[in-house]
Amino acid sequence: MTTADTTSANPTAPPPPSPADLTYGGQYSVNPLGEVSFRKLCSRLPSVLWHVARTAWHIDRRAVLLLLGCQVITGVSAAVLLTGTAHAMQAILGTGAVSHRLRDALPALLVVAGAAALARVSSALSTYADRRLTPPVTTHADTALVEAVCRVDAAALAGEGFSDRHEAAEMGVVRSHVMINDAQRFMSALVRMVTASGVLSVLNPLMLPLLVLAVLPAGLGAVMSARVDYEVHYANISDRNSRSMMRWWATTSKYADEVRANGMTSYLLFWYRSLSERIDNRTLAAAPRTLRIALGTSLLGGVFLTATWAGLAWLAVTGRVNLAIAATALVAVQTTLAALSQVVINGAALFHTSLYLTDMQTFLDDAADKAPHRGDTAVAAPVEEIRLDEVVYRYPGKEAPAVDHVSLTLRRGEILAIVGENGSGKSTLTRLITGIYLADKGRVLWNGNDLAAVDPESVWSCTGLVPQIFAQWPLRVRENVTLGQPRTFDDTPVWEAIDAVGLREAVESLRYGLDTLLAREVWGGSEFSGGQWQRAACARALYRRPPLLILDEPTSQMDPRGEHDIFEEIKAIAADRITIVVTHCLENTKVADRIIVMDHGRVIEQGTHEDLACGAGLFAELLALSKDR
Numbered sequence: 001m002t003t004a005d006t007t008s009a010n011p012t013a014p015p016p017p018s019p020a021d022l023t024y025g026g027q028y029s030v031n032p033l034g035e036v037s038f039r040k041l042c043s044r045l046p047s048v049l050w051h052v053a054r055t056a057w058h059i060d061r062r063a064v065l066l067l068l069g070c071q072v073i074t075g076v077s078a079a080v081l082l083t084g085t086a087h088a089m090q091a092i093l094g095t096g097a098v099s100h101r102l103r104d105a106l107p108a109l110l111v112v113a114g115a116a117a118l119a120r121v122s123s124a125l126s127t128y129a130d131r132r133l134t135p136p137v138t139t140h141a142d143t144a145l146v147e148a149v150c151r152v153d154a155a156a157l158a159g160e161g162f163s164d165r166h167e168a169a170e171m172g173v174v175r176s177h178v179m180i181n182d183a184q185r186f187m188s189a190l191v192r193m194v195t196a197s198g199v200l201s202v203l204n205p206l207m208l209p210l211l212v213l214a215v216l217p218a219g220l221g222a223v224m225s226a227r228v229d230y231e232v233h234y235a236n237i238s239d240r241n242s243r244s245m246m247r248w249w250a251t252t253s254k255y256a257d258e259v260r261a262n263g264m265t266s267y268l269l270f271w272y273r274s275l276s277e278r279i280d281n282r283t284l285a286a287a288p289r290t291l292r293i294a295l296g297t298s299l300l301g302g303v304f305l306t307a308t309w310a311g312l313a314w315l316a317v318t319g320r321v322n323l324a325i326a327a328t329a330l331v332a333v334q335t336t337l338a339a340l341s342q343v344v345i346n347g348a349a350l351f352h353t354s355l356y357l358t359d360m361q362t363f364l365d366d367a368a369d370k371a372p373h374r375g376d377t378a379v380a381a382p383v384e385e386i387r388l389d390e391v392v393y394r395y396p397g398k399e400a401p402a403v404d405h406v407s408l409t410l411r412r413g414e415i416l417a418i419v420g421e422n423g424s425g426k427s428t429l430t431r432l433i434t435g436i437y438l439a440d441k442g443r444v445l446w447n448g449n450d451l452a453a454v455d456p457e458s459v460w461s462c463t464g465l466v467p468q469i470f471a472q473w474p475l476r477v478r479e480n481v482t483l484g485q486p487r488t489f490d491d492t493p494v495w496e497a498i499d500a501v502g503l504r505e506a507v508e509s510l511r512y513g514l515d516t517l518l519a520r521e522v523w524g525g526s527e528f529s530g531g532q533w534q535r536a537a538c539a540r541a542l543y544r545r546p547p548l549l550i551l552d553e554p555t556s557q558m559d560p561r562g563e564h565d566i567f568e569e570i571k572a573i574a575a576d577r578i579t580i581v582v583t584h585c586l587e588n589t590k591v592a593d594r595i596i597v598m599d600h601g602r603v604i605e606q607g608t609h610e611d612l613a614c615g616a617g618l619f620a621e622l623l624a625l626s627k628d629r
């Protein structure tokens, strides 16, 4: 899809706008690698290994012990293999008949074969241990991330850049998948390298420094490339984040009607492609740098490697080492070289992983800081009184407060209606009453306890909320009512809640009744209509029988019968609780004992329906407008 394709329907119309330019913002807008030295980067490796070991140990100790055992076997077998080779070479390159020389070499050759077999077995066992550890380690990282986000304070969750940092942390989960493998390969190569180089130093101490020089450039190259990759990843975070959000919006069946009937498909595809191209362009722009790094470091490594082989040839030709030692040195050089290359490659991979793990850990620490830490005081039913004292709340980045010096007292048995024009602060006020947000100034007290010092879980266990935009959970009907918190072993209270909102007929007509999955995308799943979903949302709040019931525009999608049923139910159960109804349908406020009218975050009027309807304030004006058709 090109720009031209999307505008072909109307050639005089302007071209579709390209996606907004987004940058990974907030306090993390600086690439954390930008200022870090190469030495400091390499010094990360021990801490990453320690992190991997600790995580793995926590998950499966036996698999970790197996892995460690395999590393020891790898080292021992490499040493035995090289020493055996030296002995075999001495015998084979000695004097006498070939058959005698072979016979003399046989014991050493058998030892070499045994060591090689042992190395293979240990490698197979390492792979087995890795496969046992990797899935739970990845799940552990993934679950920790989801839990951290679920527990974050609602205000922080909506904060600037939080979603981008979340996206960056997701990469840590992806890399967790290869973390154990990288660490295991790195350790095993390190052990082999130390052993082989030890043997090599015994044979000729000159060889080792040359070998290190031959491999070091490759290591440097791998780390530099990892750094470039990370830079690209970092630059792409915001675009990737918004691309994956838009992918969901464009492909979910929930918005399929809107996308199709409004002809949005072409634009969404154009938008998606443009964003993907932008991401690709950044990646491609980095490719020449990676090529230069690879060529430069390979050239340097090649020079040092040639010097190593030339050195070995010179030692053998000038008779400084005998032929048998030279032959063993050849094998030792090869082994050390292979192991050293592996150390470098896997070290770089581990370093690469560490970058993403650091992002993940930073995010987890940040999220833990942002979880509500308010206090241990618990509130419990019955909630006799909720009092607001001069409460003020301003959203970050906003000039004016959304709730401005509101004082209010609610008592058990009372129904309060909150009305006001769009954006006047009604929903924000309900968030403050339930402690989802804490007031910037002033206090919200439940039974005399300030919510700033109360365990929020205890508050929410006393709350039932039907929000303006409610979730249509892809769960069975039963869980959509109980929200996974059943009160009894039988379905009686579930049916009571369903009856209270007049949803029985709809549920009984579903193929599996209460067991029907409400997700039409899923095989065997079904779907409610908009109004039926809203009834279900009300049913779940009623099922909780909460001491505080808040209904924010609870009947906006319902037919008159449904609306009538709900308000009858609200009146019937009002005596045991505090009920708050937020509504634009002023007729519905007749159920309330008291109505407050909000304007620009302030309570500007309050009273009964009769008082306010006969007054000359905003309520009377809005009521008149609602009747003027």
Ligand SMILES: Nc1ncnc2c1ncn2[C@@H]1O[C@H](COP(=O)(O)OP(=O)(O)OP(=O)(O)O)[C@@H](O)[C@H]1O
Pocket: 158, 395, 396, 398, 402, 420, 421, 422, 423, 424, 425, 426, 427, 428, 429, 468
């Ligand atoms: N998450 C948010 N971040 C920033 N500003 C917000 C946020 N939510 C609401 N606001 C702002 O706070 C003010 C009050 O919003 P609120 O949702 O409480 O109004 P409301 O009275 O419930 O409106 P409506 O009748 O449209 O539902 C508005 O100016 C709105 O733009």
